[in-house]
Amino acid sequence: MYHQGDCYIAVAGVPDPREDHAVVMALFADECRRQAQHTFHELSIKLDPSVTELSMRFGLHSGSITAGVLRGEKSRFELFGDTINTASRMESTCKPGKIQISEETAGYLCRVGLDSWLQPRMDIVHVKGKGFVKTYWLEIGTSVKFESDNKHQQVNIATASEDRQMSFVHELYPPSDI
Numbered sequence: 001m002y003h004q005g006d007c008y009i010a011v012a013g014v015p016d017p018r019e020d021h022a023v024v025m026a027l028f029a030d031e032c033r034r035q036a037q038h039t040f041h042e043l044s045i046k047l048d049p050s051v052t053e054l055s056m057r058f059g060l061h062s063g064s065i066t067a068g069v070l071r072g073e074k075s076r077f078e079l080f081g082d083t084i085n086t087a088s089r090m091e092s093t094c095k096p097g098k099i100q101i102s103e104e105t106a107g108y109l110c111r112v113g114l115d116s117w118l119q120p121r122m123d124i125v126h127v128k129g130k131g132f133v134k135t136y137w138l139e140i141g142t143s144v145k146f147e148s149d150n151k152h153q154q155v156n157i158a159t160a161s162e163d164r165q166m167s168f169v170h171e172l173y174p175p176s177d178i
Contacts, residue, residue, distance in 0.1 A: 007091065009079060014067050022062055022108035026117065029058040029099045030140045037097065058099040059090025060138070062108055089127040090135065099138035100125075106136045117141075 010028060012021040036056045044051040063083035070078050086102060094100040101109075106118050119137040127133050 007088065009084065009087070011065070011067075011079065014065070014079075020112075022060070022105050023112060023114065025060050025105075026099075026101070026109065026114075026138055026140065029060060030138065032056070033058060033097065033099060055096035057091050057094035057096055058138075059087050059092070059094055059101070060099065060105045061087040061090050061102040062105045085129065086127070089130070093125045093127060093135075101136050101138050103134055103136075 010025065012018050012024040012028075018024065033056060040052055040054050043054075061083055063086070064081065065083045066080040068078060070076055090100045090102055100121065101118075106115075109115065109117055117138055117140050119139050121135045121137055124132045125135050
């Protein structure tokens with residue numbers, strides 16, 4: 001039996017825009033995918049081999065959004081706009097276990113020299129409200145190294161095709177700080 005599960009949204013650059021948002025989200029999605037695959041494998045050993053039938057899909061898109069706190073019985077932080085809808089479509093048209101990204105996000109990654117992370121999707125995807133669009137699979141590989149302490153995460157990116165290294169520090173905020 002197939003059941004479509006929950007969808008979660010993560011963003012980079014809210015409330016302050018980040019030039020490296022595409023890199024941060026690509027690394028985050030890749031790490032989530034790897035951890036999910038590892039967890040499904042471990043659970044299949046401990047519980048039942050059919051656990052390996054579980055999967056996750058990821059969709060990334062870059063653009064502006066509207067965000068704010070909605071008040072009412074249960075106050076909540078909400079994200080709105082075409083960027084959110086397009087990211088959702090990237091996820092919903094994705095294949096299980098893959099990370100699909102839009103041309104906009106691919107463009108950001110190319111501009112910082114990370115085009116080796118991109119694998120063009122061979123088929124053209126029909127996206128509700130957008131028509132047929134070109135998308136890419138995100139395939140980072142094993143060239144990324146993480147060094148972290150309690151509050152900061154240093155990400156060193158060494159691409160196999162280039163001699164240069166990129167580095168940036170990403171602030172991690174525990175749930176109590178948000």
